[in-house]
Amino acid sequence: MLRNTKKEWLIAYILVAPFVAIYGLIFVYPTVDMFILSFQDAPLIGTGDFVGTENYERLPRDRRFNTAFWNTAYFVALTVIPGTLVALAISLGVTRLSGRLQSLVLALFFLPYILPVSVVFRIWDWTMNFQFGIAMHLLDALGLERVPVFQTSTFFMPAVAFVTIWWTCGFSVLLFLAGLRAIPQEIYEAASLDNTSRWRTFRHLTWPLLWPITALVLTIQLILQLKIFDQVYLFSQGGRPNDNLVMVYYIFQRAFVNNQGGRAAAIAVVLFIMVIIIAALNFQLMRLSERNK
Amino acid sequence: MSDIALNSVTKSFGGVKVIDRISLEVKSGEFVVFLGPSGSGKSTLLRMIAGLETIDEGTLTIGGKRSEHLAPGQRDVAMVFQNYALYPHMTVRDNMAFGLRNIRMDKDKIEERVQTAARILEMDALLDRRPAQLSGGQRQRVAIGRAIVKEPAAFLFDEPLSNLDAALRVRTRVELAELHQNMKSTMIYVTHDQTEAMTLADRIVILNNCRIEQIGSPMEVYLKPASRFVAAFVGSPGMNFLKADLSGRGAEQVSTLGNGARIALQVDLPPGAYELGIRPEAIQVTPSPADTSGKATVVERLGDRTLVHLHLDDGTELIALDGGLSEVRPGDTVHLKFDTSQLHLFDDDGMAHHAR
Numbered sequence A: 001m002l003r004n005t006k007k008e009w010l011i012a013y014i015l016v017a018p019f020v021a022i023y024g025l026i027f028v029y030p031t032v033d034m035f036i037l038s039f040q041d042a043p044l045i046g047t048g049d050f051v052g053t054e055n056y057e058r059l060p061r062d063r064r065f066n067t068a069f070w071n072t073a074y075f076v077a078l079t080v081i082p083g084t085l086v087a088l089a090i091s092l093g094v095t096r097l098s099g100r101l102q103s104l105v106l107a108l109f110f111l112p113y114i115l116p117v118s119v120v121f122r123i124w125d126w127t128m129n130f131q132f133g134i135a136m137h138l139l140d141a142l143g144l145e146r147v148p149v150f151q152t153s154t155f156f157m158p159a160v161a162f163v164t165i166w167w168t169c170g171f172s173v174l175l176f177l178a179g180l181r182a183i184p185q186e187i188y189e190a191a192s193l194d195n196t197s198r199w200r201t202f203r204h205l206t207w208p209l210l211w212p213i214t215a216l217v218l219t220i221q222l223i224l225q226l227k228i229f230d231q232v233y234l235f236s237q238g239g240r241p242n243d244n245l246v247m248v249y250y251i252f253q254r255a256f257v258n259n260q261g262g263r264a265a266a267i268a269v270v271l272f273i274m275v276i277i278i279a280a281l282n283f284q285l286m287r288l289s290e291r292n293k
Numbered sequence B: 001m002s003d004i005a006l007n008s009v010t011k012s013f014g015g016v017k018v019i020d021r022i023s024l025e026v027k028s029g030e031f032v033v034f035l036g037p038s039g040s041g042k043s044t045l046l047r048m049i050a051g052l053e054t055i056d057e058g059t060l061t062i063g064g065k066r067s068e069h070l071a072p073g074q075r076d077v078a079m080v081f082q083n084y085a086l087y088p089h090m091t092v093r094d095n096m097a098f099g100l101r102n103i104r105m106d107k108d109k110i111e112e113r114v115q116t117a118a119r120i121l122e123m124d125a126l127l128d129r130r131p132a133q134l135s136g137g138q139r140q141r142v143a144i145g146r147a148i149v150k151e152p153a154a155f156l157f158d159e160p161l162s163n164l165d166a167a168l169r170v171r172t173r174v175e176l177a178e179l180h181q182n183m184k185s186t187m188i189y190v191t192h193d194q195t196e197a198m199t200l201a202d203r204i205v206i207l208n209n210c211r212i213e214q215i216g217s218p219m220e221v222y223l224k225p226a227s228r229f230v231a232a233f234v235g236s237p238g239m240n241f242l243k244a245d246l247s248g249r250g251a252e253q254v255s256t257l258g259n260g261a262r263i264a265l266q267v268d269l270p271p272g273a274y275e276l277g278i279r280p281e282a283i284q285v286t287p288s289p290a291d292t293s294g295k296a297t298v299v300e301r302l303g304d305r306t307l308v309h310l311h312l313d314d315g316t317e318l319i320a321l322d323g324g325l326s327e328v329r330p331g332d333t334v335h336l337k338f339d340t341s342q343l344h345l346f347d348d349d350g351m352a353h354h355a356r
Helices: A005-037 A054-061 A063-096 A099-114 A117-128 A134-141 A153-181 A185-193 A198-226 A230-235 A247-257 A261-292 B042-050 B092-102 B107-120 B136-148 B166-183 B194-200 B218-223 B228-233
Strands: B004-013 B016-026 B031-035 B057-062 B077-080 B154-158 B186-191 B203-208 B211-216 B240-247 B254-257 B262-264 B272-278 B283-286 B292-301 B305-311 B317-323 B333-338 B343-346 B352-354
Touching (some): A054 A261, A063 A099, A063 A153, A063 A198, A063 A247, A117 A134, A117 A153, A117 A230, A153 A198, A153 A230, A185 A198, A185 B077, A198 A261, A230 A247, A247 A261, B016 B211, B031 B042, B031 B194, B042 B186, B092 B107, B194 B218, B203 B218, B203 B228, B211 B218, B211 B228, B228 B352, B240 B317, B240 B343, B254 B272, B283 B317, B317 B333
Parallel strands (some): B077 B154, B154 B186
Antiparallel strands (some): B004 B016, B240 B254, B240 B272, B254 B262, B283 B333, B292 B305
């Protein structure tokens, strides 16, 4: 059959067009607009006067930006690697089970992941609330003093990190399980004939063979946790929002509370560049380890 | 080098019995092949010796040491898997050295053993490559090398050649035979390929339905199969089976085939209905009328020999072996002579009785 190349191209363009239009409208256009906005003295709605790089120059001197930056870094440190390790440990345990028991245990670990953040907040508020939290009654019973977990800056970030790991690690467990199942059983049989101890089996077989999945989980976690907002926003209610600021929260404050769209856009651009740099570094790290294989 | 003895070992998966009271002795330095169709339990039996499957009942002794409760690594055996089971992220050298490092062997000694194994298997140049950079045959060598460096009491092979192409399979088969002759180690080899079994084994153990059908040297198994199953399973092309009525006693014993042909033979059996077995090479194509005759349907010329597929008058199918320069053509009526010393009769239970 003779092919009409022109017609094929036309059909291809028509099929791709809806995606390109929507992508341009709701992603490319707002992104470009945000970059422009970050150089303007704009309110939340509408444009403002061009002010050059002033919005950016303010940031290093801005105490709240500093808090937000370091809190975000602290939160990422508390969640990404610990969360990945917890998920790995759980998946190593789950993979040893079989049949229905495995499905049941996996479902239990995955359950938190399907909860909306508001429910997660309610559950943990009920648990750790200073006045009526279940954990507080436990502290009472042990004769210890009650701790206002979400009202103290020392405990706030670690507590939110803990809740976040509890909430999101189910997905990482699934990824790790898929990775573990992809390692042929025969390799472990050969290892058992090779007198390999459990630790050496993990260290020299499971860990290196699972590394691509580990790197993937790390990258997903990193990008996700850099964008932390909901949990901090919810748990800060009635607490000390200004001490608990994270990047996205600060963007929200500048734009929607202080009506300073231009300054909010500048912070958003900084976060955007941070995510890109870190994701690129992570990708390089993965490639490096790939070459070592 | 070591004896391996299995004493009425039994294994079930759930409610399904896969190994039923099997007893077997493998002598030190012997090459034993477990031969059987898929599902016969041959691989399970090997894995039970390796320790990869538990033994439900019975005992296993390796080199005089009770081993059924030992972990795989403590049984002093090495196994070569069908899919090689190499560690994909390690170099060939590391693949071989890994097991030795696990038992904290001296570094120099490990290197020495790796070098020796590499020399035996002619893969010195491959030591720094990873499995992904090797061909199937090279990977199989590495798997064998990984077994050799351990200097085990016994080598266990689980269908090691089934993933190789035909030409490579023949070559590797010969190399394995040479390896056994040089190392004189105890080897147990699982296969469903009767050619591998015939060519490699000192003794063949034929398994079927979770039980041993026969244990014997390749020629014993071929010439004096213990049962109809063994007779049918060993040999290519397979044995011919014909209906036969045995009558008369002593020197007057005669078996009458379905087409009425009468063949005199000597066998210790009472008269009755049996199945007569005869291998293609025991049926001779003759120019003049002999025991019986049939019509050639298909003639397969293999160069050195010719396989003549025949139909007897009663519809029985038969294969006869003729010389390479056979003049038989499809449609010809062919006279056949049976070598009466190579006849086997099978009773209703499938037990074999051999003609004298």
